[in-house]
Amino acid sequence: MADPARAPQDAVAAAMEDAAALGGFFAMRTGGPGEGWHPVQESYARGFADLATAVADRYRTRDPRVGVSIAQLGHAARLWSPVLACALLHGIVLDLDALQRADTGSALRLPHPAGWYADRLPHREHALSTEVMGHLAALEAGLDVKIAPRLLDGNAASALAGSAGVLLAARPGLRTPLTRLVTRLLGTGRLVGTGSLTGPDLAFRRRSCCLYYRTPAGSKCGDCCFAD
Structure with a gap:
């Protein structure tokens, strides 16, 4: 039976193309040859080890938790950015079940490209949270490095707020609906209690630390619980 909430593939592709035009982490590719890509679930099962190691090498740290944390934070931003943009700009909730990684x-x-029309779903915020946080939960389950779950949840919240801030800067007319959506997402599931918005431009203060300050050249991030 057809899902009445399903959006046609061309509508999802158009939404993703529009989001990608914002640049940076908003660019999630679609279509093309399969060579050079693998199901992201395979990376999760390996604990994102290649990216975590690359991050640790880049920042010259021997603490494996730092590499894992920063790699997970970056991945969360690559998930939240197009998901937020497609939802706010086109009313489409991306279906990330078949997601692949380079x-x-x-x-x-x-x-x-696959997704649903947000206005045909009973709970848009829950659907958005499920798509992103489901991936981050799978990543966490594959880790072989012991790291506090609430630190990873804080990273997810930080990535959400950061992605929203970039979207707001590019599309200031979205301020009201974007702020409302981010506030509701921060009150959903594992993001509850991770931090709060502190200003009209979606400034955020988290209640945990991503550990970046532990790198040799590191400092406290602007949303860090330890920041002045």
Whole structure:
């Protein structure tokens, strides 16, 4: 039986193309040859080890938790950015079930664009949270490095707020609906209690630390619980 909430593939592709035009982490690729890509679930099962190691090497740290935390934070931003943009700009909730990752990098793609019309779903915020947090939960389950779950949840919240801030800067007319959506997402599931918005431009203060300050050249991030 057809799902009445399903959006046609061309509508999802158009939404993703519009989001990608914002640049940076908003660019989630679609279609194209399968060579050079693998199901992101395979990366999760390996604990994101290649990206975590690359991050640790880049920041010259021997603490494996730092590499894992920063890699997970970056991945969360690559999930939240297009998800927020498609939801706010086109009313489409992306279906990330078939998500793939580049074999030699952190880029993501959907081989076949898929999603739902947000206004045909009973709970848009729950659907958005499920898509992103489901991936982050799978990543966490595959980790072989012991790291506090609430630190990872804080990273997810920080990535959400950061992605929203970039979207707001690019599309200031979205301020009211974007602020409302982010506030509701921060009150959903594992993001509850991770932090709070502190200003009209979606400034955020988290209640945990991503550990970046532990790198040799590191400092406290602007939303860190330890920041002045």
